[in-house]
Each structure stands twice: as C-alpha cells, then as structure tokens.
Amino acid sequence: MRIAVMAAGAVGGYFGARMAAAGHDVAFVARGAHRDAIRTKGLIVESPLGNLHLKDVNATDDPRAVGPVDVVLFAVKLWDTEAAAEQTRPMVGPNTRVITLQNGVDSVEHIAPILGDDHVIGGSTYIVTTIAEPGVIRHSGPGARIVCGRLDGRDDGTLNRYAAEFKAAGIDFNVTTTMKTDMWKKFVLLSGTSGITASTRRTIGDILADPDMKNLFHKLMSEAVAVGRASGVDLPANYADEQMKTAQGFPPSMRASMANDLNNGNRLELDWLAGKVVELGHKFSVPVPASEVIYAVLKPYRMGRPD
Ligand SMILES: NC(=O)C1=CN([C@@H]2O[C@H](COP(=O)(O)OP(=O)(O)OC[C@H]3O[C@@H](n4cnc5c(N)ncnc54)[C@H](OP(=O)(O)O)[C@@H]3O)[C@@H](O)[C@H]2O)C=CC1
Numbered sequence: 001m002r003i004a005v006m007a008a009g010a011v012g013g014y015f016g017a018r019m020a021a022a023g024h025d026v027a028f029v030a031r032g033a034h035r036d037a038i039r040t041k042g043l044i045v046e047s048p049l050g051n052l053h054l055k056d057v058n059a060t061d062d063p064r065a066v067g068p069v070d071v072v073l074f075a076v077k078l079w080d081t082e083a084a085a086e087q088t089r090p091m092v093g094p095n096t097r098v099i100t101l102q103n104g105v106d107s108v109e110h111i112a113p114i115l116g117d118d119h120v121i122g123g124s125t126y127i128v129t130t131i132a133e134p135g136v137i138r139h140s141g142p143g144a145r146i147v148c149g150r151l152d153g154r155d156d157g158t159l160n161r162y163a164a165e166f167k168a169a170g171i172d173f174n175v176t177t178t179m180k181t182d183m184w185k186k187f188v189l190l191s192g193t194s195g196i197t198a199s200t201r202r203t204i205g206d207i208l209a210d211p212d213m214k215n216l217f218h219k220l221m222s223e224a225v226a227v228g229r230a231s232g233v234d235l236p237a238n239y240a241d242e243q244m245k246t247a248q249g250f251p252p253s254m255r256a257s258m259a260n261d262l263n264n265g266n267r268l269e270l271d272w273l274a275g276k277v278v279e280l281g282h283k284f285s286v287p288v289p290a291s292e293v294i295y296a297v298l299k300p301y302r303m304g305r306p307d
C-alpha cells in the first residue's frame with residue numbers, strides 16, 4: 001500500500017513507522033528539525049511493543065512530491081487541521097481514504113469540506129506517544145489502537161481492504177459502523193485524562209490514588225457524557241464509570257498528551273477539549289462546572305508557556 005502520514009509527529013510517526021516496517025511504501029510529511037533529523041538519522045520509535053530504527057525514510061515537507069496514495073493518516077494538532085487538509089489535496093486520488101487520528105469530536109467536519117466526504121474517515125486512537133527529540137518517537141504503553149469508520153455509519157469496502165493491511169502489519173486496527181459514538185467514547189476518556197493530568201500536573205497513578213482528584217476526574221468525564229447525550233450521541237448515562245476502568249488499566253506514570261504539551265511549554269488543544277465541553281454545556285444548558293474550572297485554570301497556557 002502507499003501511505004502518507006500527515007504529519008509524522010508523535011501519533012502519525014508511530015503508526016507510519018509500523019506500516020513502513022511491515023514493508024509498505026510510506027511518505028512521512030514533516031517539517032523543521034524533526035524532518036531534518038528523520039532524513040539524516042532515520043526515524044526511531046522507542047516502544048514497549050518493539051523498537052524500530054527506520055533508515056532511508058521518505059521524509060518531505062512537500063505533499064505535492066508524494067502524489068496520490070491509498071491512505072493518508074491525518075495526525076496534526078487541531079489548530080493545524082485546515083492548513084494541513086489543504087496541503088493534503090495532492091495526495092488524494094479517487095480511492096484515497098484520509099483517516100483522522102486527531103483528538104476531539106470535530107475534526108471530520110473541518111476536513112471533509114476540503115477533501116470531500118467520500119474520502120474522509122473519522123478515527124480515534126488510544127496511544128500515548130511524544131516526540132522525545134527530533135527524529136525520535138517515544139511510545140509509553142500499554143497499547144496502540146485505532147478505531148475508525150464513516151461518521152454516517154456507511155460500510156466502506158475500500159476502507160475494509162485497507163484495514164486488512166493494517167491488521168496484517170500487527171496494528172490493533174478496528175473498523176466500526178458506530179464511529180460517531182466511538183469518537184465520543186474516546187472524547188469522554190480524554191476530557192477526563194487531559195483535564196485532570198494537566199491541571200494537577202500529576203500522573204494518572206497519583207490521581208486514582210487520591211479520592212478528591214479521582215472524584216474530579218470522574219466529574220469531568222460525566223460532564224462530557226452529559227453534553228454528548230444532549231447533542232444526540234448514543235452514550236449510556238453512566239459511561240464515565242466504563243472509562244474509569246480504562247484509566248485504571250493505564251500505566252501509573254501515564255499523563256495525557258495535553259499534560260505533556262503543558263509540561264513542554266507547547267500550545268494546548270484545550271479549546272477543543274474542556275473548551276468544547278463548556279461550549280456544548282452552554283449551548284444545551286447542561287451544567288459543566290468542573291470543565292469550566294479546568295478551562296479557566298489552563299487558559300493562560302493555551303497558546304504555550306506565558307513569559
Ligand atoms: N500524542 C498522543 O499520545 C496522542 C495524540 N492524539 C492526537 O493526535 C493529534 C496529533 O498529535 P501528536 O502526534 O501528539 O502531535 P505532534 O505535535 O507530535 O505531531 C504533529 C506534527 O505535525 C507537524 N505538522 C503540522 N502541520 C504540518 C504541515 N503542514 N507540514 C508538515 N508538518 C506539519 C508538526 O510540526 P510542528 O511541531 O512544526 O508544528 C508536528 O511535528 C492531536 O490531535 C492529538 O490530540 C491522540 C491520541 C494520543
């Protein structure tokens with residue numbers, strides 16, 4: 001298969017590297033020092049699921065040089081979505097599927113008007129990765145799972161064929177006909193983990209061991225469930241309990257990607273996470289006091305570490 005990773009950061013680089021290691025033709029779109037390091041030293045993945053060091057990697061900042069591919073793994077931060085989707089156009093041919101691995105619940109609605117409904121597939125990924133240094137992606141376990149599918153629930157034979165290749169490469173890759181709900185399920189988990197690990201600067205292990213932090217974590221997930229249900233998403237009212245069990249399976253040292261971004265002084269996806277819960281809470285008159293507090297305390301850092 002021909003695959004393009006747009007772009008080869010912590011998430012895209014991880015899954016792209018796994019597919020390249022399985023023998024697929026993968027183009028890694030990257031920029032700056034990260035692109036330069038991949039070109040000169042190769043792409044390194046450190047992972048409990050197996051380390052990789054790919055040499056002679058096709059790393060480029062020019063999607064026009066890549067041309068049409070079978071699959072685009074779309075994994076830029078949410079503020080880069082529209083610009084990256086515009087740049088993706090030359091990589092989309094008649095049978096291309098663009099699978100978004102971004103967090104949040106509104107990625108598809110921003111990409112589809114640019115690249116076309118037929119091409120864009122909703123996705124969620126359960127993984128914890130960071131760019132440890134340019135050219136090096138660090139994956140902290142336990143898993144690396146992708147769930148994807150059309151938001152309208154339509155079965156897609158082309159996507160199913162591509163999915164078989166991801167599975168054959170050893171990736172935990174699942175196609176679903178209930179993607180909208182599945183995206184919200186991930187959003188519930190992330191609303192809790194991102195809000196609590198970033199605001200407290202503590203690990204999930206510390207949070208689960210403390211009744212007050214654990215209670216706030218549960219409230220954040222419950223508020224995401226409540227605004228999802230108010231938006232018409234088919235989530236059980238007690239779904240936060242389910243995701244609490246998922247969190248109990250994380251390694252105790254786990255922090256959500258937004259907490260890692262905060263720690264590194266990077267911009268935050270806050271507006272698409274706690275900010276989204278607050279926006280929908282106000283829209284549907286659903287009380288979201290815990291999410292409002294998380295949004296307010298992290299707001300000074302949303303554009304990166306203030307001077
Ligand atoms: N990391 C994680 O554990 C998880 C992340 N996610 C989600 O996945 C998405 C991607 O996150 P993540 O991989 O962590 O982010 P990263 O910042 O690690 O990767 C994004 C990369 O894309 C690059 N980039 C953006 N636009 C372009 C462009 N036009 N051309 C070339 N390169 C570009 C960025 O470069 P630059 O740095 O120069 O901007 C950066 O290297 C987010 O929505 C995140 O929430 C989901 C699950 C887990």
Ligand SMILES: CC(C)(CO)C(=O)C(=O)O
Nearest residue numbers: 125126127190193256257
């Ligand atoms: C909640 C989690 C860890 C699940 O993979 C995640 O998506 C993130 O940190 O961005």
